[in-house]
Amino acid sequence: MSSQDSSSSSSPTPSSSDNSIFKRWSRTFGVITGVGMTEEERRSELEAHHGRTCETWKREMMNYSPSVVFMLKHLKMSGCPVAPEHIVCAPCDFSRSGGFSPQAGAIVMCQGKFFNKRHMEDTLVHELVHMYDHCKFKVxxxxxxxxxxxxxxxxxxxxxxxxxxxxxxxxxxxxxxxxxxxxxxxxxxxxxxxxxxxxxxxxxxxxxxxxxxxxxxxxxxxxx
Incomplete structure (x- = not known):
């Protein structure tokens, strides 16, 4: 058998990229179904997923959402510029999707509590209005x-x-x-x-x- 024949008949070795994709898929499957994961592992991974999604959407909104960008512009004009660290993604109780803390001068986005990206956008604008009122009107x-x-x-x-x-x-x-x-x-x-x-x-x-x-x-x- 020639070396060419030997090479063509051997089994392909999975690449590191293939392994990485498979691991991500397996993890996602486990989070959805619970298969291969303890309940604690599943909750932890699901919370981490919600946190990553919230942070991704937050960055996109602060750069591209017309209503969010508009509010950020007017907050800055009012002397209260808002940086990404002033908008925090965190777990919350079941009763709310967001909140504004006047004492901290920060907004909390309740990760995992949004129906979709539009819901989070509306919630963020809601809290930015509170922040604007607090800044401009000294509520x-x-x-x-x-x-x-x-x-x-x-x-x-x-x-x-x-x-x-x-x-x-x-x-x-x-x-x-x-x-x-x-x-x-x-x-x-x-x-x-x-x-x-x-x-x-x-x-x-x-x-x-x-x-x-x-x-x-x-x-x-x-x-x-």
């Missing part, structure tokens, strides 16, 4: 009227109250759907404020500032 978050105003603006301007988003939440409506969504979500957020004693107080705070704050679309020219 006192213990003042329920201040809090209510920022919640009205953030829910209205971010895309949180689009019709399909409300339908997913189980709130179909054909009459003043946007306003109803903004009002409902603002009341829920104000009610969660430790300074708020009950739902009636939250509703009153939202009602007192509704007209002026709903009509205030800064820094946008109109509702996004």
């Amino acid at each position: 006192d978050w213990n003042d329920l009227r201040h809090h209510a105003c920022s919640e009205i603006r953030a829910n209205s301007l971010s895309g949180d109250c689009r019709y399909m988003r409300e339908l997913r939440r189980g709130f179909p409506s054909f009459s003043k759907q946007h306003q109803a969504c903004v009002r409902r979500r603002a009341v829920l957020s104000v009610r969660a404020n430790p300074a708020c004693p009950d739902e009636a107080t939250a509703e009153r705070a939202v009602n007192e500032v509704w007209e002026s704050c709903f009509n205030d679309t800064r820094p946008f020219d109109e509702i996004y």
Whole structure:
């Protein structure tokens, strides 16, 4: 047998690239099905996957999302530039998809809590509106009227109250759907404020500032 024949009849050796692809595929398969992994390993790998996805989407949005880039521009113009480290991807409880910490001057994106990339984009814009209000208007978050105003603006301007988003939440409506969504979500957020004693107080705070704050679309020219 010639050396050429011997070479052609031998089994091909998998390349390091093939092995790497296979390992990634096996890991992904394990995360989805649980096969070959302990429950703890699966949870850990799934959390790491959510973290990588959140960080990737965050970078893309800060560079290419028209609404996010617009908000970042106006925050910088207001004297509060936002760097990537001011937007943190982290695990959260089941009740939220994002949050703004006035004390830390940072936004938390709740990795693994987004239906899709658009949902994360809307959440980020929502929190950037809070950050903008805090920077430009010196919001006192213990003042329920201040809090209510920022919640009205953030829910209205971010895309949180689009019709399909409300339908997913189980709130179909054909009459003043946007306003109803903004009002409902603002009341829920104000009610969660430790300074708020009950739902009636939250509703009153939202009602007192509704007209002026709903009509205030800064820094946008109109509702996004």
